[in-house]
Amino acid sequence: MVTITQSALDAVADIPDGATVLIGGFGPAGQPVELIEALVETGTRDLTVVNNNAGNGDVGLAALIGAGRVRKVICSFPRQHDSHQFDAKYRAGEIELELVPQGNLAERIRAAGAGIGAFFTPTGYGTPLAEGKEVREIDGRHYVLELPIRADYALVKAHRADGVGNLTYRKTARNFGPIMAAAATTTIVQVHEVVPTGAMDPEVVVTPGIYVDRVVVVPTAATPRPEEDQ
Amino acid sequence: MSSLKTPSTFIEGPTRLGKAELAALVAADIPDGAFVNLGIGQPTLVSNYLAPDSGVTLHTENGMLGMGPEAHGDDVDPDLINAGKIPVTELPGASYFHHADSFAMMRGGHLDICVLGAYQVSARGDLANWHTGEPGAIPAVGGAMDLxxxxxxxxxxxxxxxxxxxxxxxxxxxxxxxxxGCVSRIYTDVAVFLIDRDGDHGGGGDGSVVVRETHGVTFEELEGLVPVPLRRP
Structure with missing residues (x-):
């Protein structure tokens, strides 16, 4: 049963210290900035955050990292021209980094939501990011064993929800949203608008409401300006 | 397995190639109708030289096929960016999908060509392009290993x-x-190299690299610049 609220603060209030949180977005696109900033406000600490990046500028994920709330980041591309909040914590030894090739990151999240115990992938074979991992040769090709990334919470930004939590997204802001929504015990989604149940064409639903627990309406959800690098 | 043909003639051009000329050269080698990923940075220049009627479809790792040119002015939409996080446009026939699908598309062998930058490439096609390993450097890999x-x-x-x-x-x-062993071709300012991954360029796996063309250097001069054995096609 999905709960619909106007308060980002209420929606994230029960996230405890030490939680693992999947945070959607590829850089600024699809980043649930208002939910993250509510998390900054609640003061929750020692978080393990899973995101493609490690924050841009000083808003959203960057603000959470800057406030010292994140113990560990699992991501594929932390280093960006505007990742100064993460860079400072990393260089000071105050934040742990698990670097994961982007497709492995996505598939590990997908696997968690799909009940897969582990999978063999060719990505990363023979590289430092596969060191210490089980390797198997299948039909003459080498594969590396990767484990799912499960989480206590997912914070996702979608475009539109209906009354039962079905979601649609906008363009490339979809990115990690659908797979993260499925991989967390509790999924919290911020949307631009909620439409009445029945008003969303079932053929266009991207994330079925079964994966969604809380919807927060952020009508003017600000998106940080895109920056000109990765 | 490469579906691209090995040319039988060797070309010697008079001058080194600039970035734009190199991008045009890569574009000319992309077959009509191919599905292509241009990574980030310099390889994205290739899109400027793809003929509009080539039917080439560009994939961007963050979840789109049918990516159009960079967006400007009123066309900028923060929800529509490329892998380099630069605002782009969509072309007729475009589609959006989530990240696991986007990378399944790569890993599953559905993309014909990707174009990437590199720090080093070995004679057998090993690629190094994500980390210098220097102390203090913050590593970042993104989608390079999957691509x-x-x-x-x-x-x-x-x-x-x-x-x-x-x-x-x-x-x-x-x-x-x-x-x-993943690289099949190397386009540089002075030469185009074909890596003989499966003996498909006739090298018989002797570790030599085929030089398709040189620019601003002779074949013999090129041999003096690289530490691996070279052959003409």
Whole structure:
């Protein structure tokens, strides 16, 4: 049963210290900035955050990292021209980094939501990011064993929800949203608008409401300006 | 497995290629109708030289096929960006999908070509392009490892030499690897190299690299610049 609220603060209030949180977005696109900033406000600490990046500028994920709330980041591309909040914590030894090739990151999240115990992938074979991992040769090709990334919470930004939590997204802001929504015990989604149940064409639903627990309406959800690098 | 043909003639051009000329050269080698990923940075220049009627479809790792040119002015939409996080446009026939699908598309061998930059490429096609391994450097890999091993053909675009004059085409990579035996072609300012991954360029796996063309150097001069055995096609 999905709960619909106007308060980002209420929606994230029960996230405890030490939680693992999947945070959607590829850089600024699809980043649930208002939910993250509510998390900054609640003061929750020692978080393990899973995101493609490690924050841009000083808003959203960057603000959470800057406030010292994140113990560990699992991501594929932390280093960006505007990742100064993460860079400072990393260089000071105050934040742990698990670097994961982007497709492995996505598939590990997908696997968690799909009940897969582990999978063999060719990505990363023979590289430092596969060191210490089980390797198997299948039909003459080498594969590396990767484990799912499960989480206590997912914070996702979608475009539109209906009354039962079905979601649609906008363009490339979809990115990690659908797979993260499925991989967390509790999924919290911020949307631009909620439409009445029945008003969303079932053929266009991207994330079925079964994966969604809380919807927060952020009508003017600000998106940080895109920056000109990765 | 490369579906691209090996040319039988060797070309010697008079001058080194600039970035734009190199991008045009790569574009000319992309078959009509191909599905292509241009990574980030310099390889994205290739899109400027694809003929509008070529039917080439661009994939961007963050979840789109049918990516159009960079967006300007009123066309900028923060929800529509490329892998380099630059605002782009959508072309008729475009589609959006989530990240696991986007990378399944790569890993599953559905993309014909990806074009990437490199720190080093070895004679057998090993690629190093994500980390220098220097102390204090913050590592970042993004989609490079998935792209390098996923596309049917991985093209590298780079200058042949470092600023210090060292060859980036090497016998064995000294930087941390991105992928093993994944590069099929290297486009540089002075030469185009074909890697003989499966003996498909007739090298019989002797570790030599085929030089399709040189620019501003002779074949013999090129042999003096790189530490691996070279052959003409």
């Amino acid at each position: 390098a091993i996923g596309a049917k053909d991985t093209f590298v675009m780079m200058t042949l030499q470092t600023r210090e004059g060292q060859s980036k085409l090497v016998e064995a990579c000294t930087y941390p690897l991105t992928g093993v």
